[in-house]
Amino acid sequence: MNRDAQNQSFVCNHCGKHVYALTNGSYRNHCPYCLYSMHVDILPGDRMQTCRGLMRPVGVIFHSKKGLQLLHECVKCGDKKANVVAQNTVQEDNYELILQLMKHHNL
Template identity: 35%
Template sequence: MSTTDNTRQNNTVKIGTFACVRCGLTVSAFAADGTRRNHCPSCLHSRHIVDHTDDSPGDCQARMTPIAIAVTRGGDWMVIHRCVRCDELTANPICADDNQLILMRMAVRPLAQPPFPLEVFGDL
């Protein structure tokens, strides 16, 4: 009886820390204010863990790269992650101790590299 019970418990138990898949930093799974964190505060990389509410086949476990910032209706910032293996996109709320330099760099990247010449706005 105990074998299956232990396996189940190990899978469902909340793990207090995880190692960042990119920089190796030991990250607390919960931020200082108690919110769940799934990405590294230093490099903002994450790992693709598929929720069991999802129909996708099992955990992907691949690295997720932060690619963009999204702003919710309430003004909160979300980090958009893309899985390097299956290309799935996820949105996760930022934490207070996230690397602000990387956040800002992602936020201004589209403005710094517009796919069209900015001069057109001068002619409007």
């Protein structure tokens, strides 16, 4: 699947808000309002995961090359994935929620 096909707008399955495609060269994989995602990938962008559970934001980690990343945990199967924080785009991630996650995990 090419990047244009991966970078699509969607309606969040957790909060119901409309989420626009990223405009910063990356692709959207979580809601900027509630930070929830969906368990849709086995490998980034492949959309081959059959679980389709909600991915709840549970923490924030720092990657030396990617910067801040949200840590998501699937509420259905328990799988964990890290996703880059969306910034410098039309809908940046909710930094108040990110700060709450950072406080909770002492980052």
